[in-house]
Amino acid sequence: MTEDFIQKIKELPRLKLLIIIFTVWQYFSVAGIALLGWPNNLVWLNLGLLLAFIVLCPVYESLLLLVLAIPFSVALPNTRFDSLPMWRILYLALFIVWLIKDKKLRIKDIKFLPWDKYLAWFLGIGLFCGLVFAPYKYEAVKQGIFWVNIYFFYLVLINTLKSKVQIFEFIRYVIWSLVIIVTLGFAQLFGSFLTDLGTFWVFWASNITKLYYGMGFAQVALYSNSWFSYSGGTTELRMFSIMPDSQSFAYICIIGLCMGTALTRSVFKHVKKWLWSGIRFAALGLILSGTRAAWVGMAAPFLAVAAAYRKNFQKHLAEKFLWPFIIIFILFAASPFINIGLSYFQVQKFQENFLTRAESIYNVNETSNQGRIAMWQDSARFALLHPWGVGLGNFIISFNPDYRGKTYDQLSSQIDPRYNLPAKNVSAHSLYLQVLVETGLAGFALFAAFWISAIGYFWNFIKNYKHVEDFLIYFVAQALLMVLWVLMAAVFDITLLNDKVMMFFLINLGTAGIIVKRYHEYESAN
Numbered sequence: 396m397t398e399d400f401i402q403k404i405k406e407l408p409r410l411k412l413l414i415i416i417f418t419v420w421q422y423f424s425v426a427g428i429a430l431l432g433w434p435n436n437l438v439w440l441n442l443g444l445l446l447a448f449i450v451l452c453p454v455y456e457s458l459l460l461l462v463l464a465i466p467f468s469v470a471l472p473n474t475r476f477d478s479l480p481m482w483r484i485l486y487l488a489l490f491i492v493w494l495i496k497d498k499k500l501r502i503k504d505i506k507f508l509p510w511d512k513y514l515a516w517f518l519g520i521g522l523f524c525g526l527v528f529a530p531y532k533y534e535a536v537k538q539g540i541f542w543v544n545i546y547f548f549y550l551v552l553i554n555t556l557k558s559k560v561q562i563f564e565f566i567r568y569v570i571w572s573l574v575i576i577v578t579l580g581f582a583q584l585f586g587s588f589l590t591d592l593g594t595f596w597v598f599w600a601s602n603i604t605k606l607y608y609g610m611g612f613a614q615v616a617l618y619s620n621s622w623f624s625y626s627g628g629t630t631e632l633r634m635f636s637i638m639p640d641s642q643s644f645a646y647i648c649i650i651g652l653c654m655g656t657a658l659t660r661s662v663f664k665h666v667k668k669w670l671w672s673g674i675r676f677a678a679l680g681l682i683l684s685g686t687r688a689a690w691v692g693m694a695a696p697f698l699a700v701a702a703a704y705r706k707n708f709q710k711h712l713a714e715k716f717l718w719p720f721i722i723i724f725i726l727f728a729a730s731p732f733i734n735i736g737l738s739y740f741q742v743q744k745f746q747e748n749f750l751t752r753a754e755s756i757y758n759v760n761e762t763s764n765q766g767r768i769a770m771w772q773d774s775a776r777f778a779l780l781h782p783w784g785v786g787l788g789n790f791i792i793s794f795n796p797d798y799r800g801k802t803y804d805q806l807s808s809q810i811d812p813r814y815n816l817p818a819k820n821v822s823a824h825s826l827y828l829q830v831l832v833e834t835g836l837a838g839f840a841l842f843a844a845f846w847i848s849a850i851g852y853f854w855n856f857i858k859n860y861k862h863v864e865d866f867l868i869y870f871v872a873q874a875l876l877m878v879l880w881v882l883m884a885a886v887f888d889i890t891l892l893n894d895k896v897m898m899f900f901l902i903n904l905g906t907a908g909i910i911v912k913r914y915h916e917y918e919s920a921n
Contacts, residue, residue, distance in 0.1 A: 410452060414460045417444060421467040422575075428469075429602050435472040442471065442481050446488055454493050454555050459568045461485055461548065462902070465895060466575040466637060470609045478609035480894065483544050490547035497554070506554050508908040510848040517841040518542060521834045525786025531803040538788035545894065549901040553909050559867070559917045562910060566870065569902055570658060573651040574673055576895075577680050580636030580644055584683060587632050595632070596622070608639055619815040634683040643893040645686035649880055650899045651677040652719045657873040660715060660866045678722045682730065692884025693720065696876040709861050712872055766813050767824040767887065770794070774828040784835025791818050793832050826885035826892070849878055849904065856911045867910045867917065874907030 421441055427433035445464060449457045461482075468482040498504070518539055525535020556562050587595040597617065605613035616622075621640040623632055633641040655674045659667050681689060697720045704713035726733070777793040785792055791806060792798045795818060798806050807819030814821055823829040831839045853875040860868050881891055881900065890896055910917075 410456050411459070413448070414456065414463065417448065417460060418463040418467075420444075421464060425467045425469060425606070429606050435606075438469055438472055438481065441467070442484065445481075445485055449485065449488050449492055454489070454496055454551065455561060457489055457492070458548075458552060458555055459565065461489060462565070462568045462572050463575075465572050465898060466579065468895075469607050477611050480607075482548075482894070482898075483541075486544055486547045489551055493551045493555070505550065508553060508905065508912065509852055510845050510908075513841050513845040513848060514546070517834065517838055517845065520838040520841060521784070521787040524784040524834055524838065525789065527786075528781075528783055529786030529789040530792060530798060531789050532786070534788035534803055535786040541894075542897075545897050545901065548898065549905045552902065553905045556906065556909055557913070562867070562906060566654065566658060566906060569899070569906075570651070570654055570670075570673075573647060573654070573677075573899065576636050576638070576644070576647050577651060577673070577677050580634045580680050580683075581676070583636055584632070584634045592623075592632055603637065604639070607637055612639065615817060615820060633685040634680055636680075638895065639893070640890075641684040642686050642688065642888055642890040643896050645681055645684040645689035646881070646884075646890050646893070646896045647899065648677045648681040648684065649689060649692075649884075650877060650896075650903055652681070653873040653877040653880070654870075654903060656716055656719050657866065657870040660864070660869040674719055675722055678719060679726055679733075681723065682726050682733075688884045688887035688890070689880075691887065692880045692882075693723065695879040695883035696720075699876065699879055709857065709872070711864055712857075712869060715869065716872065716876060769813070770821075770824050771828060774823040774825070774832050778828065778831045778835075781832070782836050784831075784833055784838055787833050790823065790829060790832050791821070793823075794818075794821065822889045824888055826889045829889045829892075846878065846882060849908075850875065852911060853878070853907065856914070860914075867914065871907045871910055874903050877903055 424433065424437045424441060428435060428437055445460065448460055452460075464485070465482070468480050468485075470477065471479050471481060471484075473479065522535060522539045525539070526532055529535045552565075556565055583599070589595075590598075599622075600613050600616040600620075604616045616639075621633070621642060622635055635641040635644045636647070638644040638647065652674055655670055655677065659670050659674075696716075700713050700716045700720070703709055704717060773794050791803075794811075795806055795809075807817060809818045810816065811818050811821045823832060827839070827842075830842045834842070853871050856871055857868065857875065877900075885891055891900060
């Protein structure tokens with residue numbers, strides 16, 4: 396990276412100061428509502444401020460602001476749509492403003508990445524199955540709109556970032572957004588040390604969960620959630636931050652680890668120390684989340700990096716990306732001492748054994764594993780009998796054969812005895828089986844094509860520049876590792892479908908995609 400590039404970074408517009416002010420205000424206003432009893436109507440004020448910024452300011456700066464707003468995207472207080480998050484309105488507004496300002500009113504003027512066609516066909520198949528085969532057609536359409544809503548941000552992103560300077564700055568803003576969520580995770584964990592777990596459980600569900608996800612989910616969280624791990628005869632609180640569950644928080648840590656490691660290969664050498672501190676904390680957060688799927692998923696990117704290092708392929712790159720895995724392994728080895736330290740601070744002694752929990756992954760007699768295997772069997776059996784799929788949002792009927800004659804609300808509110816959860820919160824515990832049940836063989840084939848396209852796109856790029864040491868190449872490499880990690884973890888859960896996880900995933904994927912697409916332009920600009 397040239398000195399000219401560094402100088403451009405230093406001369407960024409003063410509009411960034413307003414973005415920082417808005418972000419700080421969101422932090423204090425959301426904290427005030429959750430902890431100090433400030434009025435919920437402040438959420439509407441925040442929405443109005445962000446909408447005004449989107450309308451009045453350039454699209455690129457709006458992208459930066461909305462990335463930093465992800466950790467503060469709470470549910471809008473209203474009586475009709477209890478769980479409607481702010482981001483849905485903001486992303487729609489951003490998309491419309493972008494269409495008008497950039498004059499992208501024709502499809503042929505919009506730029507796409509190679510895998511976007513598979514996403515479009517996949518969504519089309521899911522909606523077709525939902526409208527033709529699904530008993531609950533409204534749920535299929537609602538799920539489709541949800542995904543399109545997130546895609547709006549991604550589409551604006553890949554059409555707006557046009558220079559190396561913008562890409563580098565945007566990535567730094569994404570990292571800060573991830574840092575906020577991880578930091579709040581440690582605040583959540585240490586906050587629980589100040590009281591007994593029961594009191595903390597009720598407080599968090601009644602205040603923070605209600606604020607972020609609405610009263611409906613808060614009521615569920617009051618009697619059943621994944622905030623706790625049950626192993627060795629003990630019940631221990633996991634780290635989950637502002638996320639609805641510990642699994643989605645683990646994915647935030649994964650994305651942060653990948654993107655943060657790439658950013659260490661930047662021009663700003665003085666920030667590397669802080670970046671590696673953040674990487675270590677993200678690794679610790681991954682362990683403290685107690686999410687076994689994320690731990691197992693680590694095998695795929697680790698083996699890929701280890702193989703590259705051993706075969707001397709992009710060794711300078713592989714060596715860099717080995718370090719996050721080494722940090723995780725060291726933290727696992729040191730987990731007994733971590734337990735002692737946490738127990739010292741906690742009112743109710745911390746007794747979680749992470750090594751024992753990791754070993755339970757392979758124990759088919761473990762209660763959680765038995766439930767997961769049973770759901771896999773049920774889902775696979777149902778998919779074989781319904782190869783055309785049942786439509787988006789209709790997975791619920793795969794384990795409720797008596798759904799006929801019942802409304803979706805009646806069926807979804809029934810408590811499933813295996814998980815002590817309302818039926819609408821029960822999944823296949825495998826993203827692949829979830830997709831197969833809902834979209835059938837055709838949807839699954841398109842789903843697979845999406846992943847193959849992304850992996851091939853990134854892999855071919857890395858091979859072509861295997862002797863070049865450049866931050867942008869490192870960033871594409873981390874996106875490939877993130878994809879491998881998510882693909883492996885998705886065997887055991889469907890966490891990728893969480894809204895914030897999906898946002899960061901598409902942000903990372905889209906940014907890496909436009910780097911590959913425009914890299915020749917960036918080279919000639921140096």
